[in-house]
Amino acid sequence: xxxxxKQTFAVANMNCREASVLLANVDELELSRWHRxxxxxxxxxxxxxxxxxxxxxxxxxxxxxxxxxxxxxxFSRSTRLSTQCASRIKALLREEASKQ
Numbered sequence: 180x181x182x183x184x185k186q187t188f189a190v191a192n193m194n195c196r197e198a199s200v201l202l203a204n205v206d207e208l209e210l211s212r213w214h215r216x217x218x219x220x221x222x223x224x225x226x227x228x229x230x231x232x233x234x235x236x237x238x239x240x241x242x243x244x245x246x247x248x249x250x251x252x253x254f255s256r257s258t259r260l261s262t263q264c265a266s267r268i269k270a271l272l273r274e275e276a277s278k279q
Contacts, residue, residue, distance in 0.1 A: 198225065202232050
């Protein structure tokens with residue numbers, strides 16, 4: 180019980196570094212209710228992180244709306260991450276986010 184309370188206070192006192200990691204990976208991570216609350220609370224008081232969130236949204240929209248040929252950097256399928264490797268990276272990011 181004490182550990183859960185400590186985790187709750189740690190999430191509620193999120194710093195900019197922690198918030199920026201979550202914001203940069205928000206689409207890939209499944210945030211807990213407490214992490215979403217902590218991020219929301221941090222964004223209420225931190226204009227810099229709100230600006231970073233808006234920039235990340237803009238970049239994601241820009242990439243999503245760009246023509247495919249514009250985004251083709253000449254990488255072949257063999258030079259991209261395998262599905263298995265990408266899944267491991269996502270799992271590690273989720274694990275790291277759950278620790279914070």
